[in-house]
Amino acid sequence: MIAFGGAIGDVLTSSTMYGSTVRFAALLVFAATGEWIAEKAGTMNISVEGMILTGSFTAALGSYLSHNVWIGLLLGLLGGLLVSIVQANMSHRLSSNQFVVGLTLNVLAVGLTAYLNAQINPTVERAGIIRVPVLSRIPLIGGALFGQTWLLYLIYPLVPAAWWLVYRTRWGLEIRSVGENPQAADVSGIDVNKRRRQSVYLCGVCAGIAGAYLTIGQVGSFGADGVSGRGIIALAAVILGGWTLKGTVGAAIVFGFFDALRFALPALGHTVNPQLLATLPYAMAIATMLIFAHRGRRPNALTRPFVRGLT
Amino acid sequence: MTSASEGVAASAAAPSDPMAWKLHGRNSAPSVRLQRITKRYGQVVACDDVDLELHPGRIHGVLGENGAGKSTLMKILIGLIQPDEGTIDVHGSPVRITDPITASDLGIAMVHQHYSLVEQLTVWENVVLGEPTKLNRADACARVAALSERYGLGVDPLASVTRLTAGQRQRVEIIKCLRREPRIIVFDEPTSVLTPAESEQLFSVLRRVVVDEGRTVALVSHKLDEILHATDEVTIMRRGRVVDRLSTSKATASGLAQLMVGRPVSLRSEAAALGSIETITANVLSSALDDAADTADAADTAAALTTTVPSRPVVLDVRNITVIAKDGHRLLDDLSITVHAGEIVGLAGVEGNGQRTLGDLLASLVHADSGTVIVDGSEVDIHRPGALSAAGVGIIPEDRHDSGCVLDLSVAENLVLADLAKVAKRGVLNRKALEVRAVELMRAFDIQARSPHASMRSLSGGNQQRVVLARELSANPKVLIAAQPTRGLDVGAIEYMSERLRQAATDGVGVLLISTELEEVLTLADRVCVIHAGKIVGEMSRSAIDLERLGLLLGGMAA
Structure with missing residues (x-):
C-alpha cells in the first residue's frame, strides 16, 4: 500500500503522465461527447464501441489510400456514421431493441475490421504534432494540453459546440424533450424518432472521429484490438458524469488517467502484473459507477422506444 | 341515434325549432364542422358516424363517460389520430388534418390533460x-x-x-x-387536476378567451358540474355515438346524466361517478341535518358521529413517514394517518401531492427515509418485500396495468398470483385447483371473461379492476388500500367498485381510499383527510364537510 502511494506520488509529478492522460482521455472525450448527445435523446448507444472501431479502420484505410491525414479523418468519420445509420434505423425506425442491435454491431465490427485489415493491411500516415506557442509552455500541463497531435485539438471546439447545440438551439431543445418525455414532444409536433436517429448519427460522427484520432493521431496503425472496450468506457463516462457534459468530460479524463497509468507505472519503474494492470480502467469504471450510480439524473425516456399512442 | 342525426339535419337545413336557431344560426357559420366521423380500432368502434359543430364565441361541451369516444373525436380534430371515414371543415373549407402541426396551422390547438x-x-x-x-x-x-x-x-x-x-x-x-x-381551442378534462378554486379561475380565463376574443372552445369532460358551469351548449356522447345536443341553459344535471349513461340514474348513488359535488354535499348535509334533528343538538352531532367509529381498533397506523426523492424533494413529509376497522378513510388531494408515493409505500414499492407503519397493532418492516401483504394489507394499485396485474397472464393466473401457495404443491401448480379457485372468484366478483384462461388483456378495464379487487379481498385483508380505484372506468364499473368498498368496510376491513376525485371521496368516505405537498393538512368527518374549507385545504392554503 505504501509502495502504491509512492507510485501515485511519482505519477502526479511526472509531466509525461499528464501528456499521456490527455492522449488517452481525448479518445474517450470524442466518443463520450457523441454518446452524451445520443443519450440525451433517449438512446443508450452501446454500439459506440463498434463505431469507434469501424472509424479507426476506415481512417487507416483513407490515410493508406490517399496518404492524406485529412482524407483519413473524413473516412474515419464516415465509418462511424455508417454504423450509426444501421443502429439508428434499426432501433428508431424499425423499433428493434437498441441493445441487441448495438451488441450485434459491436461483434460484427470486430470481425469485419479484422478481416479487412488482414486483406488490405493498410499502413497509416500519422498526423503531425503541433506545439501551440506560449500555451504549450505552461508548466506541467502546457505540453499535455497544447503540445499534441493537431487531431486532439478538435476536442476544444467539439465539446463547447456539443453543449451549445444541446442547450442553445431548437434542435437541442427538441433532443432533450425527446429524451425526457417523447409523448409530450410528439403532441408538440416533433418527429420523435427522427430526432433520435439524428442524435445517433451525430454520435456516430463523434465516435468516428475518436477512431480516426486513435489510428492517425495516437497510435499510427490500426489494431483490431485497439479499441478494446473504450467505447464502453465512454458509455460509463456519461453515466459517471451524471448526464451532464461537464461531468462526462471530467469522467473521461479520470478514465483516461487510469488508462495512462497502465503504461506509466512500469515506465516509472514500478513493477505491477501487466495483465492485472490492463484491467485497471475497467475495474475503475465499475467501481466509480458503484459509488456514483445514484447521483446523476438520467433522461426519463432513456432506452425506452417511442411508439405513437402508447403512454 | 336516429334522433341525433335528425337533429343535425334539421339544424343544418332550415331551423324550424326556434331554439335550434338560437343555437346554430346566431352568428355566422360554424368554425369547425365534423361530419360523419368514424374511427375503428379492430372490433371496437371508438367514434361511430359522429357529427359535431363548434361556433365562434361559444364554449361547446362534449360530455360522455370514459370510453364514450369524446377523446378520440378531439384527437382526430387535433391531428393525432386519422379518422377512417368522415370529413372535417374548418372555417367553411374542407381540410385534412394529418398531424398536430397541420392542426396548428389551421388555428386549432389543444390543452392536454396529461403528458404534454x-x-x-x-x-x-x-x-x-x-x-x-x-x-x-x-x-x-x-x-x-x-x-x-x-x-x-x-x-x-x-x-x-x-x-x-x-x-x-x-x-x-x-x-x-x-x-x-389559435381560433379553436380544445380543453381535454381540464379540471381533473385542479382544486375547486383553480377550476373557477380556469373558467374565468375561458370566458375571456371566448367572449372577449371571439375564439371557439370545445370542453371535453365527464363531469356534469363542469359542463353545467362552463359551457353554452353541449353534445352528449355514449359508446362512440352522439346521443343528443342541447343548449346548456336548458340542461339539468339529472337529464344530462341520463343521456350520458343511457338509463335513469339516481344522482345520490352515482354522484361520484358523475362528478356532481353539489348533489353529494346536499345529500350529506341533509342527512347530517336529519341526524342533528334526531339528537336535538346540532353542535354535538359531528362529534357524536365521529366517536362511533374510532371506538373500533386501529388497523392501519402510518406514523411520521418521510420519503425524500433523489433530488431532495420531500414526496411525503412527516405524514401520519390512521384507519380504523370498518371505516373508509378518504385521502383527498390534487394530483401530485404525494398520494402516489403513499400508495407505492403501502405496496412496498418505495423506501421510506423515516417513519413506521403499524398494521393491526404490530409494526411492519416496510422495507421487506411482501411484509405488508403478509401483515394483512391488500392493495388496489393506482396503475392496474403497471403494478395491479400481469396483462399477458390469464385471468385465473392473475387471480391467484398473490397467494400461489393455495394452488401449488411443492412448487408445482395444480392446474385443477387453480381453475376451481378462479371460477369461484369470478362468480363471487361477477367478472365477465370468456373463460378463466382468457388473457387479462382481453378484459375491459372494469373487469380487470374486478380481478384485482377479487384477488386482494379474497386474501381477507385487515386493511385495503384503494388507490384511484375507479380511474378510467365507466359508470357501471364505478358503481360496482363503490359498493364493494362499502361492503368491505361493513365487513370490518379498514379502507384507505386514495383519490383525486373529490366527488368519490365525498360519497364514500366516513372521514376525509386532505393531503397537500406530502403532508396531511386537514381532516374532517363526513358529517362536518365544509366545502369551502376543503377547497382551501386542497390548495394548501389553510392549515
Missing part, C-alpha cells in the same frame, strides 16, 4: 417546444410573460416545470396553446 409538458425543461422552453423558428430565450420569455399578464395567469417563464403545482402546469399548457393565437 416536459418536466425537466423550464416554462419558456416548454412553451416554444415544437415551434419551427430559431430559439430565442429573451423573446420567448417576453411572450410568455405577456400572455401570462393578459390572462392573469401568473406564470414565471424561467421556472422549471418540475417545481410547479398541477394548477400552474395547466396554466403553462394554456399559454403554450394560446401562444400561437
Whole structure:
C-alpha cells in the first residue's frame, strides 16, 4: 500500500503522465461527447464501441489510400456514421431493441475490421504534432494540453459546440424533450424518432472521429484490438458524469488517467502484473459507477422506444 | 341515434325549432364542422358516424363517460389520430388534418390533460417546444410573460416545470396553446387536476378567451358540474355515438346524466361517478341535518358521529413517514394517518401531492427515509418485500396495468398470483385447483371473461379492476388500500367498485381510499383527510364537510 502511494506520488509529478492522460482521455472525450448527445435523446448507444472501431479502420484505410491525414479523418468519420445509420434505423425506425442491435454491431465490427485489415493491411500516415506557442509552455500541463497531435485539438471546439447545440438551439431543445418525455414532444409536433436517429448519427460522427484520432493521431496503425472496450468506457463516462457534459468530460479524463497509468507505472519503474494492470480502467469504471450510480439524473425516456399512442 | 342525426339535419337545413336557431344560426357559420366521423380500432368502434359543430364565441361541451369516444373525436380534430371515414371543415373549407402541426396551422390547438409538458425543461422552453423558428430565450420569455399578464395567469417563464403545482402546469399548457393565437381551442378534462378554486379561475380565463376574443372552445369532460358551469351548449356522447345536443341553459344535471349513461340514474348513488359535488354535499348535509334533528343538538352531532367509529381498533397506523426523492424533494413529509376497522378513510388531494408515493409505500414499492407503519397493532418492516401483504394489507394499485396485474397472464393466473401457495404443491401448480379457485372468484366478483384462461388483456378495464379487487379481498385483508380505484372506468364499473368498498368496510376491513376525485371521496368516505405537498393538512368527518374549507385545504392554503 505504501509502495502504491509512492507510485501515485511519482505519477502526479511526472509531466509525461499528464501528456499521456490527455492522449488517452481525448479518445474517450470524442466518443463520450457523441454518446452524451445520443443519450440525451433517449438512446443508450452501446454500439459506440463498434463505431469507434469501424472509424479507426476506415481512417487507416483513407490515410493508406490517399496518404492524406485529412482524407483519413473524413473516412474515419464516415465509418462511424455508417454504423450509426444501421443502429439508428434499426432501433428508431424499425423499433428493434437498441441493445441487441448495438451488441450485434459491436461483434460484427470486430470481425469485419479484422478481416479487412488482414486483406488490405493498410499502413497509416500519422498526423503531425503541433506545439501551440506560449500555451504549450505552461508548466506541467502546457505540453499535455497544447503540445499534441493537431487531431486532439478538435476536442476544444467539439465539446463547447456539443453543449451549445444541446442547450442553445431548437434542435437541442427538441433532443432533450425527446429524451425526457417523447409523448409530450410528439403532441408538440416533433418527429420523435427522427430526432433520435439524428442524435445517433451525430454520435456516430463523434465516435468516428475518436477512431480516426486513435489510428492517425495516437497510435499510427490500426489494431483490431485497439479499441478494446473504450467505447464502453465512454458509455460509463456519461453515466459517471451524471448526464451532464461537464461531468462526462471530467469522467473521461479520470478514465483516461487510469488508462495512462497502465503504461506509466512500469515506465516509472514500478513493477505491477501487466495483465492485472490492463484491467485497471475497467475495474475503475465499475467501481466509480458503484459509488456514483445514484447521483446523476438520467433522461426519463432513456432506452425506452417511442411508439405513437402508447403512454 | 336516429334522433341525433335528425337533429343535425334539421339544424343544418332550415331551423324550424326556434331554439335550434338560437343555437346554430346566431352568428355566422360554424368554425369547425365534423361530419360523419368514424374511427375503428379492430372490433371496437371508438367514434361511430359522429357529427359535431363548434361556433365562434361559444364554449361547446362534449360530455360522455370514459370510453364514450369524446377523446378520440378531439384527437382526430387535433391531428393525432386519422379518422377512417368522415370529413372535417374548418372555417367553411374542407381540410385534412394529418398531424398536430397541420392542426396548428389551421388555428386549432389543444390543452392536454396529461403528458404534454416536459418536466425537466423550464416554462419558456416548454412553451416554444415544437415551434419551427430559431430559439430565442429573451423573446420567448417576453411572450410568455405577456400572455401570462393578459390572462392573469401568473406564470414565471424561467421556472422549471418540475417545481410547479398541477394548477400552474395547466396554466403553462394554456399559454403554450394560446401562444400561437389559435381560433379553436380544445380543453381535454381540464379540471381533473385542479382544486375547486383553480377550476373557477380556469373558467374565468375561458370566458375571456371566448367572449372577449371571439375564439371557439370545445370542453371535453365527464363531469356534469363542469359542463353545467362552463359551457353554452353541449353534445352528449355514449359508446362512440352522439346521443343528443342541447343548449346548456336548458340542461339539468339529472337529464344530462341520463343521456350520458343511457338509463335513469339516481344522482345520490352515482354522484361520484358523475362528478356532481353539489348533489353529494346536499345529500350529506341533509342527512347530517336529519341526524342533528334526531339528537336535538346540532353542535354535538359531528362529534357524536365521529366517536362511533374510532371506538373500533386501529388497523392501519402510518406514523411520521418521510420519503425524500433523489433530488431532495420531500414526496411525503412527516405524514401520519390512521384507519380504523370498518371505516373508509378518504385521502383527498390534487394530483401530485404525494398520494402516489403513499400508495407505492403501502405496496412496498418505495423506501421510506423515516417513519413506521403499524398494521393491526404490530409494526411492519416496510422495507421487506411482501411484509405488508403478509401483515394483512391488500392493495388496489393506482396503475392496474403497471403494478395491479400481469396483462399477458390469464385471468385465473392473475387471480391467484398473490397467494400461489393455495394452488401449488411443492412448487408445482395444480392446474385443477387453480381453475376451481378462479371460477369461484369470478362468480363471487361477477367478472365477465370468456373463460378463466382468457388473457387479462382481453378484459375491459372494469373487469380487470374486478380481478384485482377479487384477488386482494379474497386474501381477507385487515386493511385495503384503494388507490384511484375507479380511474378510467365507466359508470357501471364505478358503481360496482363503490359498493364493494362499502361492503368491505361493513365487513370490518379498514379502507384507505386514495383519490383525486373529490366527488368519490365525498360519497364514500366516513372521514376525509386532505393531503397537500406530502403532508396531511386537514381532516374532517363526513358529517362536518365544509366545502369551502376543503377547497382551501386542497390548495394548501389553510392549515
